[in-house]
Amino acid sequence: MRRVCSRAVAMTGLASSKRHLTPAEDLKKLYESDFEKSSFPTAVVPSESSVFAQFLYKAGESKNNFDAILKDFETVDAATKKLPVFWERTVDVETTPEFKSLTPATIFTMKWMQANGMLGDLANVRATFETFVNAKKNRVVAKIYIPGPEKDHAAAVKDAKEAAKKIHAAAQSKASLDFAIVQDKEFASGWAVECMNKFHSTAKGHHDDSGSAQAADVDYTNLPAHAPIKTVWNDNVETEVLRKYIDQLAKFDLEEQVNGV
Missing domain, CATH: 3.30.429 (Macrophage Migration Inhibitory Factor)
Structure with missing residues (x-):
């Protein structure tokens, strides 16, 4: 699982840099636990993005702040309209002014996703998190x-x-x-x-609207009749036999064109 191989990277990025706040102890403890093996209100298809949603759900469950995290997703969605293209790779989630109101659990999760190059999957995380919360609240x-x-x-x-x-x-x-x-x-x-x-x-x-004729004005079933071209044959027995055979086929084709197959 990508979460395991990147724990050190994500935690270092969160805790060691002077620009970043130190993660709360409860989030660090949850992060190091086997939270994905806990019980959830409903089953979802296992994926890397679902792990982030499971973490967020357990973080919200411990403080009963599901609604605050749901509001975080709306805040992020509104903020991304003002951020540059590929902001998921370039912005510092924790110091971006548009994200200052986000809960610590959401900030932690977004930085963790960014450390894995998966912040672009935030919409999938949101969908899974909402599925958990809706199932919890019936x-x-x-x-x-x-x-x-x-x-x-x-x-x-x-x-x-x-x-x-x-x-x-x-x-x-x-x-x-x-x-x-x-x-x-x-x-x-x-x-x-x-x-x-x-x-x-x-x-x-x-x-x-098209500047030309409307589709209703064009009858694509009324095609002009095809004018057959008479083939000129050499004067010998072989071509005479072949000519009669092909003329017969042409006659059959004409009958099918008029009367149908």
Whole structure:
């Protein structure tokens, strides 16, 4: 596991540099433990990114601050829009102003991921962490995708929530239903909802009208008739026999073209 081979590197980067704060003892203790062998609210597919999510979950569980860590992910998502390309490789997570409000557990995890060259997988870590928390709280989160801010698309959000409620009711789930609003700039109008592995969409994307004829104006089934070209044959018995044979094939082809096969 990559976590084992990089422990010294990650811990050195966190603790030895004067620019960095010393990690909290509880995080260091959890990091050195076999936390991934502990029990979790639900099973997930094992992967390198899931180990980071398991660490974050156990860190949040010990202090009951799941909501704070969930908010951290939103903060990071908003901050990355202002950071340079490939910020995952270049920025100092702990000293970046946009990340000052993050919890120590999130900072620790991001620096650990960065030491492994895996900070680009933070979205996967977030998804797994949310899966753990939702299972712990026995809730289902429906993701609602809209073109812009919620205040500008209240009607779309209302319709999407109704669709999510129908999906939730049809599944006869005993878990509570919650909603998460996601802005999708690929949408020009409409909405989409993702709930309990089902997806429903009324969204339309951006497109440019063609300056030429519309597709409905072109009938691609009405092709001009092919004008056959008469082949000139040499005057001998062999070519005469071959000519008659090929003429017969051409006749069959013409009949198929008119009457079908």
